Amino acid sequence: MLSNSGHSVTLRAAFAGALLVAGYAVVSCDDAGGTTAANGQVTIVYEDDAIKPENRQAAAVIRKSRVLEQLADWVNETVALPHDMGVKVTDKVPPGVTDAVTQPDGRTIYVPPAFLTQVEGALKDVVKAVKRPALFPSAQYNVDDLTALSTQFIFGHEMGHALQRQLLLANLGLEEDAADGFASFYTINEVGPGPSLAAALLFDEIARKEGKLTLEGLSSDHPVTQQRVFNFLCYLEGSDQKKYYEPLVGAGYLPKTRAPLCPQAWAMLDYGWWTQLKPHFSEAFRNQGDKTQENAHDQLIAARKAFEKELDKLRSEQ
């Protein structure tokens, strides 16, 4: 069993770590009013002097991929932030930080290279032991590309936290679910299937390393790791069933019991994030953003109608 290795314990701690951060968010978001002058910028800083030698390789992979800069650019173009947001790739982190975290005010995100090295380590095991899903391009089924793509998804998760906290977005569910949702929303719309698939492979490996479910895991503010894998796949499948049904459901990665719910789940998520961001669109993006939000609204209604048509059949098959 791999579940007792020091490596896996650290990873588990890493992915559960945001629990602490989330708890403080309530206290510190009182200054994120929607009417303040809004021209905050996201900047990515690689603190080269504060990256430990053993983590330089993983940090270089992420730097070369530009996945952090891509999302920073997207937010800068799309959203009028009330405050600047600094994304620091550094091993010089606040006490107790071992994974990617967002500070309670949503103004700083830490991406510790030590964490990237851990992600890379888990993905080395994936490449060695897990058969490549046919949907995932063979040219990218290597440690570097998987590390970059899964970090793109994980950074999407942290950006979800940062946006929720800076913009004081109203949550109707757990913040961690919304953060995962933003990662799916952003990467599926703007990048493609790669980040969702790489994150699913990574989290599936983490779940294997975690082993048996514990009270700590079940009581986390994050969904259970294996559940997150299926959530990532469900949103992807639901975003384009014609394209993804066979390679995800037909090939057995996403169960047939879950799949019928996914188009509507995706449409709700897509409409939800566009609607949450709408009051905060930048001047430059507003026209396009409003149209995109209206389109997402229509897509949600269409998805619901399609689901209603199938519902009797689906229920009677269960």
Ligand SMILES: [Zn+2]
């Ligand atoms: Zn989180």
